[in-house]
Amino acid sequence: MPPPHFASLPVVPRWKSLRNSITLAANPIPVLNNYLDTYGDTIVVYLGGIRRTVLTRDPGLVQHVLQKNHRNYPKSDLSHGIARYLGHGLLTSEGSYWLQQRRLIQPGFHRQRISSLVTLMQAEINDCLEPLEREAAKQGGAVEVAVHELMTTTAFRIIARSVFSNSLAEAQLQRMAELLTAIQAFYVRTVRQPYLRPWQHARGQFRRHDHLAAELRDIVRQYIRQRQQSSGPAPDDLLQMLLDARYEDNGEPMTEEQVLDEAAIILVAGHETSANALSWLWYLLAQHPEVVAKLRAEMDQVLGDRPATFADLPGLGYSLQVIQETMRLYPPAWILDRVAAADDSYNGLALPKGTLISGYLYGIHHSAKLWDEPEAFRPERFGPDQLRQQAPYAYIPFGGGPRLCIGNQFALTEMQLVLLEMLRRFEVERIEQPPVDLMPLITLRPRQEIRVRFRRRKA
Numbered sequence: 001m002p003p004p005h006f007a008s009l010p011v012v013p014r015w016k017s018l019r020n021s022i023t024l025a026a027n028p029i030p031v032l033n034n035y036l037d038t039y040g041d042t043i044v045v046y047l048g049g050i051r052r053t054v055l056t057r058d059p060g061l062v063q064h065v066l067q068k069n070h071r072n073y074p075k076s077d078l079s080h081g082i083a084r085y086l087g088h089g090l091l092t093s094e095g096s097y098w099l100q101q102r103r104l105i106q107p108g109f110h111r112q113r114i115s116s117l118v119t120l121m122q123a124e125i126n127d128c129l130e131p132l133e134r135e136a137a138k139q140g141g142a143v144e145v146a147v148h149e150l151m152t153t154t155a156f157r158i159i160a161r162s163v164f165s166n167s168l169a170e171a172q173l174q175r176m177a178e179l180l181t182a183i184q185a186f187y188v189r190t191v192r193q194p195y196l197r198p199w200q201h202a203r204g205q206f207r208r209h210d211h212l213a214a215e216l217r218d219i220v221r222q223y224i225r226q227r228q229q230s231s232g233p234a235p236d237d238l239l240q241m242l243l244d245a246r247y248e249d250n251g252e253p254m255t256e257e258q259v260l261d262e263a264a265i266i267l268v269a270g271h272e273t274s275a276n277a278l279s280w281l282w283y284l285l286a287q288h289p290e291v292v293a294k295l296r297a298e299m300d301q302v303l304g305d306r307p308a309t310f311a312d313l314p315g316l317g318y319s320l321q322v323i324q325e326t327m328r329l330y331p332p333a334w335i336l337d338r339v340a341a342a343d344d345s346y347n348g349l350a351l352p353k354g355t356l357i358s359g360y361l362y363g364i365h366h367s368a369k370l371w372d373e374p375e376a377f378r379p380e381r382f383g384p385d386q387l388r389q390q391a392p393y394a395y396i397p398f399g400g401g402p403r404l405c406i407g408n409q410f411a412l413t414e415m416q417l418v419l420l421e422m423l424r425r426f427e428v429e430r431i432e433q434p435p436v437d438l439m440p441l442i443t444l445r446p447r448q449e450i451r452v453r454f455r456r457r458k459a
Helices: 014-019 021-026 028-039 059-068 095-109 111-138 147-164 170-192 194-202 205-229 238-244 256-285 289-302 310-315 317-329 361-365 384-388 408-425
Strands: 042-047 051-056 142-146 336-339 344-346 349-351 356-359 426-430 438-440 444-446 451-456
Touching (some): 059 356, 095 256, 111 147, 111 408, 147 238, 205 256, 289 408
Antiparallel strands (some): 336 356, 426 451, 438 444
């Protein structure tokens, strides 16, 4: 039986959570959807049959936790555990240290700074697309593409260039992607199947993944030290911003470990969101030629046949709507967790100190109470008139409140530029393939590769 303060909430029996733990470990989304559809929008579940949490797709409760009473809801140990592998950067830090770091780093993501990075972004997009054009020319004008692989490479190159002013070597890029996938997959397994931890310790899996994380950090450390040892004018990039930043209270710079923590988080978070969202974007566009036609009409009107600039983006509203609708259907951050630091309540529900709350963003984005035909791909939902009718916190792909993702504008700018440049060069065609399953790690990836045919446009 749940304790008295949860008496008003439906409870998924512990035996059912334990029975479903293997299925949930592989893909929790169908399991969580079934629980919520059966028991209600806010329920008590047991993670892996062990850890009690309040699971909710109530946007009001999520807003309460992230915004209205955010000081009472730090991230839980479930989020902090990833700091073991990624360090104590903005994503994993808390309290006064997080606020200090946020204030220090925020200027690097202001609109003016992002505008100055657009030329770098476009150069990396061009470098990624030129081999595609050459391959298409060899194959009669069209080429079949592994989209997630291409978008991961493109997004990684863009963030690496924006942070370090030069591209990562191809071998390093591939290795970092492998390391991140391995670390994420292991970490979420420890959360979803906590009863396996003794066995994982005994098998040395924690130690092995610590070594993988150390390798990842060493790659980033190498670039930081190269910069510190280089002579000549300092590049205008995000790494230099981190190195030049000074704390207001003492005028001191960050230590090397602090710079490493923040640079690693920017690299990881800065490519994951965009790579996954863009992969799902092409998956959807290949199935919806009518949306592509509307995109082209807008592009013809605003751009003609030239590449987009930062100044063009506000006039290309439909392309942004397409990205927003993609992230509604496939939110990169699909779930978040917080823990009550002190006793609290929401709409009569007692939330005592220590209550673990899981905000199920995927469930909110797919709720029939909040969205008409929630499974349909309709970018028009994000037109100006429809946006005004949207319920608060019905759409939160970048989180919300003071901890709203610091790189959200960077990601949206990057995704618009990739979308527009690819459509400027190619037609997109569907390839018959089985439905692509979800792979919810820390972010929402496609489980199978997404294959799409791109055909060169006639001049």
